[in-house]
Amino acid sequence: MKPTDPAITWLEPKPLGLTERLYLPLFLQGLTTTVRHLVSPKVTVNFPEQRPVVGNPLIYRGVHRLNRDDAGRVKCVACFLCATACPAHCIDIVATESPWPDREKYPESFVIDELRCIFCGMCEEACPVDAIELTSLLDLTGKSREEMIFDKEKLLSVYDMTKMTEPMQSAELERISEGPL
Amino acid sequence: MPTVIVDGKDIEIGAEERLNCIEAARRAGAEIPHYCWHPGLSVVASCRMCLIETGARDAATGKISMVPKLVPACQTPAKDGTVIITASALVKESRARVEEALLIDHPIDCPICDKAGECLLQDYHFEHGQAERRADLHPFTSRRRDVGPTVTLFVDRCVMCTRCVRFAREVSGTSELMVINRGAKEEIDVFPGYPLDNKLSGNVVDLCPVGALGDKDFLYQQRVWFLKSEPNVCGGCASGCSITTEHNQDSVYRLKPRENPHVNKWWICDEGRYGWHHLHDQTRLLAAAHRTPASASQAAVGFQAVEWADVVTGLRRDLKVAKRLAVAVSPLLTVEEAWMLCAVARSIDPQAYLAVGFIPRSESDETYPGGFTIRAEKCPNRLGVESVIALFDPAVHHWEDLLEHVQAGGASAAWITAAYPTSASDKPWIDEETAAVFAGLECLVVQDFFESPLTKHAVWRLPAAGFAERAGTWVNAAHRAQTFQQAIRPPAGVWPEGRLLWNMLGRRGLYDPVAVRQQIAESSATFAALAGVLPATGVDLRLHQLATP
Numbered sequence: 001m002k003p004t005d006p007a008i009t010w011l012e013p014k015p016l017g018l019t020e021r022l023y024l025p026l027f028l029q030g031l032t033t034t035v036r037h038l039v040s041p042k043v044t045v046n047f048p049e050q051r052p053v054v055g056n057p058l059i060y061r062g063v064h065r066l067n068r069d070d071a072g073r074v075k076c077v078a079c080f081l082c083a084t085a086c087p088a089h090c091i092d093i094v095a096t097e098s099p100w101p102d103r104e105k106y107p108e109s110f111v112i113d114e115l116r117c118i119f120c121g122m123c124e125e126a127c128p129v130d131a132i133e134l135t136s137l138l139d140l141t142g143k144s145r146e147e148m149i150f151d152k153e154k155l156l157s158v159y160d161m162t163k164m165t166e167p168m169q170s171a172e173l174e175r176i177s178e179g180p181l
Numbered sequence: 182m183p184t185v186i187v188d189g190k191d192i193e194i195g196a197e198e199r200l201n202c203i204e205a206a207r208r209a210g211a212e213i214p215h216y217c218w219h220p221g222l223s224v225v226a227s228c229r230m231c232l233i234e235t236g237a238r239d240a241a242t243g244k245i246s247m248v249p250k251l252v253p254a255c256q257t258p259a260k261d262g263t264v265i266i267t268a269s270a271l272v273k274e275s276r277a278r279v280e281e282a283l284l285i286d287h288p289i290d291c292p293i294c295d296k297a298g299e300c301l302l303q304d305y306h307f308e309h310g311q312a313e314r315r316a317d318l319h320p321f322t323s324r325r326r327d328v329g330p331t332v333t334l335f336v337d338r339c340v341m342c343t344r345c346v347r348f349a350r351e352v353s354g355t356s357e358l359m360v361i362n363r364g365a366k367e368e369i370d371v372f373p374g375y376p377l378d379n380k381l382s383g384n385v386v387d388l389c390p391v392g393a394l395g396d397k398d399f400l401y402q403q404r405v406w407f408l409k410s411e412p413n414v415c416g417g418c419a420s421g422c423s424i425t426t427e428h429n430q431d432s433v434y435r436l437k438p439r440e441n442p443h444v445n446k447w448w449i450c451d452e453g454r455y456g457w458h459h460l461h462d463q464t465r466l467l468a469a470a471h472r473t474p475a476s477a478s479q480a481a482v483g484f485q486a487v488e489w490a491d492v493v494t495g496l497r498r499d500l501k502v503a504k505r506l507a508v509a510v511s512p513l514l515t516v517e518e519a520w521m522l523c524a525v526a527r528s529i530d531p532q533a534y535l536a537v538g539f540i541p542r543s544e545s546d547e548t549y550p551g552g553f554t555i556r557a558e559k560c561p562n563r564l565g566v567e568s569v570i571a572l573f574d575p576a577v578h579h580w581e582d583l584l585e586h587v588q589a590g591g592a593s594a595a596w597i598t599a600a601y602p603t604s605a606s607d608k609p610w611i612d613e614e615t616a617a618v619f620a621g622l623e624c625l626v627v628q629d630f631f632e633s634p635l636t637k638h639a640v641w642r643l644p645a646a647g648f649a650e651r652a653g654t655w656v657n658a659a660h661r662a663q664t665f666q667q668a669i670r671p672p673a674g675v676w677p678e679g680r681l682l683w684n685m686l687g688r689r690g691l692y693d694p695v696a697v698r699q700q701i702a703e704s705s706a707t708f709a710a711l712a713g714v715l716p717a718t719g720v721d722l723r724l725h726q727l728a729t730p
Contacts, residue, residue, distance in 0.1 A: 079292035080404045095401040104293050104322050105401050128292040 048139065057136035057166050061119045064112055064150065065158035067131050067168055073100065074156060075131035078107040082123035082132050090116035091123060110152040114140060135162045183261035186238060186245075187211055188268065194259060203231055205259035211267040214276060214305045216390045217342040218255035221447045221551070222351060226253040228342050230305065232275045233257075234266040251275055273309065280310035286365070287391075288323045288337050296392030298405040302340060326370065328358070329377030331451060332386060332394055334369055339393035341367050345385035352448065352551030353381040369393070380547065380555060383454040384447075387437055398455055399435045411668035412439055412717060414655050416513060416602075416648035417453035419558040421657030423718065424449055426457075426649045426668035433457045433649055433669060441718045443661055450555045459602040459647065460669075465630055466644035468674040471495065484642060489676050493684045496626060496641060497529060503594030503623040506530040509583055510570060511538035511598040511628075511645075512560035514678055515653025516662070516708065517697040519562075519569040521682035522598060527573060528686075534586055535570045536578035537563060538598060539610060556658055561648075565656030568707045568722075588618050595622055598678060599629040600645035609633040628678060646677035653679065653694045654711060656722060662711060663719035664698070 001008070019025050045052050054060050067075045078095035090113040098106040123132050135158060142148045150158075182193045185200075187209035194200055194208065201224070203213045216228035231254040236247035245264055251271065259265070266272065283302065291297045323337040341360070346369065349358040357377040361370045371377055377385070386396040408427040415422040415436070422445035424436045436457055438449040459465065469492045470484040487495070500506055508526040510519045526533040541559040548554045570577050578586070586592060597619070601610040609631075616634035619625050627639040636642050649668040656662045671677055683692040702712035710725035 077293045078401070080407075081292055084404065084406065097401065102322065104290070104325075 052138070054136045054138070060136040060138070061121045061124075061134040063114065063135050063137040063140050063158055064117075064123070064155055065133055065135050065162060066110060066152060066155035067133060067159050068156065068163075073103075074106060074110075074152065075129055076107050076110060076127075077103065077129055077131070078105045078110075079128060081126040081128060085122040085126035087120060087122065088116050088118045090114075107152060110155060112150045112155065114148045114150055115145060130168065133166075133168070135166055137162065183259075185209075185259045186262075186264045188266060200259045202233060202235065202254035202257045202259050202263070202265050205263070206233075206254065206265055206267050211265075213254045213267055214301075214309055215255055216301060216340055217344060219344055219347075219388060219447070222344060222347045222388075224256050225343060225347070226256040228279070228340065229253065230276060230279050231255050232279075233272055234269050236264040238262040238264055276305070276309040277311045280306050281315070283340050284310070284314070285316045286337065287340070288321050289318065290322055290338075293322075294335075294338065294392040295395055295400055295405070296338075296389075300392055301390035327376075328369075328371050328394075329382055331382045331397055331455075332377055333397055333400065335393050335395060336368055338391050339369055340391050341369075342390055343369075344388040344390070345369060345394060348381075348385055348388055349377065349379075352384070352549060352553065353379045354550035355379040358385070380450050380452060381448060381549060381553065383451045384438070384449070387447075396435065403429060403434045408434055410437070411649075411666060413649060413668050414561065414663045414665045415449060415453040415456075416561040416655070417450070417456045417559065419556040419561065419563060419658035420444065420554055421561050421655050421661065421663060422449045422453060423663065424453070428649070428669050431669045433460055439717075443718055443721070444657065444659070444663075445553065446551075448551070448553050450553070452555065456602070457647075457649065459630065460649060462631075464632070465672075466632065466636075466642065466675075467672055468644065469676075470642045472640050472642075489681070489684075492641065492643065492681065497525075497685060499624045499640065500529045500594050500596065500626070504530060505532070505534075505591065505593045507534040507536070507583055507587055507592035507595045509536055509538040509580060509595070509597045509599075510566045511600050512540055512563040512566050513538075513600045513645075513648070514562065514566065514598055515651055515655060515694070516562065516565040516569055516701065516711070517653040517694045518651070518678045518682060519566045520572070520701050521679065521686060521697060522596075523569060523573045525682055525685045526596065534578065534583065534592060535574050536580060536583035536586075537566050537570065539580045539601070541601065541603075541610060558658065561657065562655040564658065564660060565654065565662070568656065569701075572701075572705050572707070584615065584618055587622070593622060594624040594626075595619055596626040597628070597635060598645070599627065599633070599635070600647075600678070601633075602630055602647065603633075611635050643681070644675045646671050646675060646679075650675070650677055651679065652677075652692075654698060654715075659721070660723045661719045661721050662708075662715070664694075664711075664715045 069075045078093055080093055083091040083093055092111045093107050094109040095105050096108040098104060121134055124134050182196060185192045185194055185205045187206050188211055190209050192209045194205060203215055203218060206213050213231045213233060215231040217225050232251040233254045235252050235257055236245055238245045240262055323335040326334040326336050328334045343360060346358045346360060350356045357371050357375055358369055361368050383396060386394045407429045410425040410427045413424050413426040415424045423439040423441035425439050426433055427435050436454050438445060438447055440447050468486045469489055471487045472483040506526055506529055510522055523535055540563055543557045543559060546554055546557050567577050587595060603610050611633055613634045616638060620638045625639045626641040627636050628643040628645045629636055630645045650671040652667040654662050654664045679694060680692040698711050701708045710720045710722050
């Protein structure tokens with residue numbers, strides 16, 4: 001579209017009034033904001049010595065974890081729905097026949113590239129058995145790229161670490177469906 | 182012409198055609214859902230999913246009289262004046278009830294079912310089923326039953342369409358599968374000690390409209406929605422079955438038959454179906470290598486990897502120096518590749534000896550009651566290669582002739598294209614003794630898929646492409662030419678034969694099989710039918726030759 005296009009309506013800024021031209025009222029307005037922040041309570045925390053308070057850990061989207069079922073086995077059934085939903089393509093699953101009679105398949109390997117992940121939480125929503133969940137762990141750091149590629153063991157260990165503070169969100173569903181899917 | 186009235190639309194069908202209402206409605210663009218009917222099998226009309234309203238129009242008065250009940254479309258022939266109503270309220274209600282009945286006992290395990298994404302039960306339920314479920318919801322897993330070396334049965338997922346049972350009776354003629362029990366307790370099973378073990382067994386998995394039959398080779402490997410499919414042609418034998426190669430990120434996951442009434446109908450054999458694993462074999466040749474003459478004496482250690490650009494120039498130079506050239510054109514090469522190979526060979530040595538490469542064979546053709554044939558000739562393009570060589574040399578030589586020619590000292594250089602997918606663990610296609618014939622040559626070029634006794638004598642050892650990595654035309658045993666595109670890219674370091682030859686001919690840009698095909702079609706009467714875009718089912722070269730004398 002060219003600037004001369006008749007479809008364009010050109011708007012001119014309003015000319016400044018007397019108060020605007022005086023400059024002082026706007027100066028005072030700005031200074032008020034500065035002074036208010038000077039005296040209001042501080043919200044900054046001295047991370048990492050001080051931990052920030054996570055409002056609701058159940059809906060916070062931090063590091064992933066792979067949940068375990070009652071028998072301590074990985075809950076995941078290797079359906080690939082999280083990998084399908086993932087917009088960043090950061091989940092890699094290798095499925096195989098499960099060694100347990102009540103389950104058909106399970107993930108032989110389950111790898112999440114945490115550096116590639118955008119923490120959108122779509123995997124959590126897609127999971128039909130609530131095996132993958134995002135925890136409220138927010139300080140995800142590492143010294144190498146390899147360290148940030150989380151495998152099944154590491155994701156399960158995140159569950160072991162957080163299961164006391166963040167109970168599984170699917171407990172309710174488990175009760176309704178009488179046993180794992 | 183007989184006229185069928187589908188949802189108020191007049192559709193003309195052929196006078197000799199014997200169509201049922203499903204096929205007639207399809208001509209009008211109306212899809213009638215069905216589980217048990219398959220065009221390649223007998224009609225049982227047991228699933229009741231294709232129930233429609235039908236009637237007849239009186240030819241004289243134009244008055245329509247309807248049948249009071251719903252009838253199965255698969256069993257109702259479409260005749261002149263047949264009226265088909267595919268989507269009335271009554272028909273829709275009936276479909277919803279059939280879906281509901283099927284889902285009462287069906288496990289709700291779509292997330293872990295391998296069929297999810299290509300399952301007719303899912304599709305039809307989405308389209309014709311009802312959103313509300315009146316039966317109890319009991320998520321459970323399906324019982325598994327091992328029915329044979331290639332197939333696993335998930336008993337509870339079955340909808341009892343009996344397509345697999347009819348296939349084993351009518352097409353493979355082996356009758357391993359059967360229905361046991363009655364009514365709601367019906368199950369598919371095999372007789373103890375007689376598993377589903379025939380060379381067409383994989384087809385029952387394709388036939389299964391739901392996830393009841395699982396292919397052990399593909400089970401849990403990949404979800405079907407990740408797969409991309411490319412129409413292709415099977416290179417396993419001279420039948421040249423139409424297939425689709427299903428792949429993801431340059432990895433093949435499975436092969437499926439593609440409907441082709443002239444070649445394989447709806448089926449392929451297990452040998453072809455599972456015959457893609459060599460593509461991803463760790464031991465395949467993955468780089469071009471050259472042995473300098475000085476190190477030729479030091480047995481097998483003298484190979485050095487070379488750039489393909491150097492192969493293009495080096496091959497021509499070496500063969501030119503050696504002068505008398507003999508070329509084996511592999512029957513696995515496409516028509517385009519064979520033509521370019523002959524053209525390159527003749528440009529190096531105008532008297533070059535051209536012969537069809539080694540043709541792997543089994544004992545005899547195997548024909549099944551359903552008309553499916555597995556050919557003894559285990560290569561897809563012997564006829565095509567023979568016809569190409571005939572364009573350059575009226576006397577078409579074969580592999581045995583070439584061996585004699587070389588043994589008699591008729592050649593000082595040989596270029597053997599092989600590409601045989603016999604891995605190192607199999608018996609190699611050539612034995613030590615035969616390979617020794619080529620030992621004394623000045624320059625031996627071998628293009629093969631795996632190491633073989635022959636590659637030990639090679640001066641140039643070049644990797645070959647697999648069937649899914651090629652593009653071009655193959656001519657099957659019935660003279661049917663089928664074109665296909667490259668399905669996956671070959672591994673880094675492998676140039677398909679076509680690319681090397683294209684560059685050796687000094688042509689610019691990327692290898693374009695269509696351009697080569699056009700050139701062949703224009704320059705020869707044999708391949709005149711290859712001009713332009715070929716139908717997906719291929720063309721009969723002989724028929725075209727008869728039509729254009």
